[in-house]
Amino acid sequence: MIHNPETPHQRLTRNYGEMLQEIRVAQTGVQFLLAFLLALAFTPRFAEISEFQRTVYVIALLLGAAATALLIAPAPFHRLVFRRRLKSHLVAATGWFTLCGLGFLVLSLGASMLLILDVVLGTRQATWLTTGIVGWFVIWWFAVPMWSRRRGQRHPDSR
Incomplete structure (x- = not known):
């Protein structure tokens, strides 16, 4: 079987894609999460939420906005470095934007779940369930991939 290796530029282009x-x-x-959070403040029942729920809402909203900014950041970054021979910087920055954006997203999801579960079940149950939910996301989004990454580093023939 003939294998045509990628050039470094082709690899960067594929990685970015x-x-x-x-x-x-x-x-x-x-x-969707940010749209839900933005609309939530304009519902009739929003005026009735507790101070704790309002604080959790603001935290969820800010974290959702931060996640949105980071997950959209590769587009303006690309536009500003386009045709400047900075593709390796673009790929590296996009990787960091994505990881940090996912981190803020899981925190925003957690805060949103805490808010909803607090309204439905009360603070104590909401705290326990939210901790479990955030832990579940962290396991599948970060821990399992990092475990797999480390395991793959020990096996040089794995691709």
Whole structure:
């Protein structure tokens, strides 16, 4: 079998394309979450929430906005460095934007769950359930991939 190796530029282009596909999945989720949070303040019942719930809401909203900014950041970054021979910087920055954006997204999801569960079940149950939910996300979004990454580093023949 003949294998045509990629040039460094081709590899960067492929990596960036793969990253954009990953980001598209996360962007949809963060956009729905932020839209929900933005609309929530204009519902009639919002005026009745407790101070704790209002604080959790503001935290969820700010974290959602931060996640949105980071998950959209690769687009303006690309536009500003386009045709400047900075593709390696673009790929590295996109990787960091994505990881940090996902981190803010999981925190925003957690705060949103805490808010909703607090309204439905009360603070004590909401805190326990939210801790479990955030832990679940952290396991699948970060811990399992890092475990797999470390395991793959021990096996040089794995690709």
